[in-house]
Amino acid sequence: MLAAYAVTADLEKPLNALEVGEIDPPAVPTDWVTVRVKAAALNHHDVWSLRGVGLPAERLPMILGCDAAGVTEDGREVVVYAVINDPGYAGEDETLDPRRSLLSERYPGTLAELVRAPARNLVDKPTGLSFAEAACLPTAWLTAYRALFTSGALRPGDSVLVQGAGGGVSTAAIMIGRATGLRVWVTSRSPERVERAVALGAHRGFAAGERLPEKVDAVVDSVGAATWSHSINSLRPGGRLVTVGTTSGADLRSAELTKIFFKPLQVIGSTMGTRSELEAVLHLVANTGIRPIIDRVLPLAEAADGLAAMASGDLFGKIVLEP
Known part of the structure; x- marks a missing residue:
């Protein structure tokens, strides 16, 4: 499948660590749900990952991306919640799990044609939101x-x-x-x-x-x-x-x-938020009519251009990639 992924780390020139091309879908737990990505938004986390921050060499290559909206195999339109908790964590606030990670840290991220995540990490997309708008919300x-x-x-x-x-x-x-x-x-x-x-x-x-x-x-x-x-x-x-x-x-x-x-x-x-807070964000956006500001929408194949703009600060709002 087509994806944008880190193949090495480069602290000074992070774009040198990026590859965009075909990659075999990496293994994840068998009970996770497959989502066909319709839109994925970039975050500074992606640039830090290319610099090697929080992404050790033994986890490479790693598909980048925390944010996505898409469709499951049974046709459900969803927004992906990126915080992955340890299976044994029982707390109510996912961000307090000392063993938590984000998609693209231990497990493949969202800058790809497909992403897999635990079923509880999928939240229904409000019907009034486009996939590009919904993809901007989870981070x-x-x-x-x-x-x-x-x-x-x-x-x-x-x-x-x-x-x-x-x-x-x-x-x-x-x-x-x-x-x-x-x-x-x-x-x-x-x-x-x-x-x-x-x-x-x-x-x-x-x-x-x-x-x-x-x-x-x-x-x-x-x-x-x-x-x-x-x-x-x-x-x-x-x-x-x-x-x-x-x-x-x-x-x-x-x-x-x-x-x-x-x-x-x-x-x-303060970092990210809980799944219930993401649901609150989706309800707020749906009910007030406010929408994320999208600086530009690029095809996934042009991920390097989007990441370069983010690294240089040449944007106002979010950059969205569409496979």
Whole structure:
């Protein structure tokens, strides 16, 4: 089958580690369900995998991809939930399983014509969503939803700063926040991206690092090192910094520890979400009419072009591949 997969690791030039071509479907547990992929969305996780982060050499070659929507062999239209739990895990929050993985880490991912997953990892696709739109939800939109409401504990009327307009998580947080009654501010290095973010629903936009006119209740930060100090300085006393990614790197000049304990602030790590939270995201999108922003749709054979755009930051919203 046609797939995009990592054959090696290259920290500096991740696209050198990519192959796009025919590959035999790797073995997975026999009771998993086969899904014919109609659309798969790219995530920064795919670029990190090509760099070798979380993907050791003994697991190569590995089909990339966490997100997909497709059709099972019996005709059911589904969205694939990417968190794979240890068979012995009995907790309610899948993200707390110490042995969890994502599709494309231990088991083949979604950037292929077929993907297999446990039956419980398949969620019904709302009829009003296209396959391309549905494929954007299981990572970026799920991450944003959990960051805002589970980790960030925000309620209608609260204020939130979203760091870095343009990425999948950021655009999702803006649209979800606006649709649910939050006061949403956003930052970007690009005035054009600020303008587009405001058009999406952000109430105000600011240049990266710009001092805000007032402190906010929470910050959703997927950028990491480049925005960390600004995030800390933007919070009201008792506010919450929800960190969901490190696209600019993880090495901080200062952790701002004095400000964190003196204000006092909460710093909360948040990753992905539960299956039930993904169902909530699907219901929210179906019932409010908001839709993921899709930067471009490419054929699977052109996966390298999509991954290159993601690695360079040349996108606004999600990049979708269609087999």
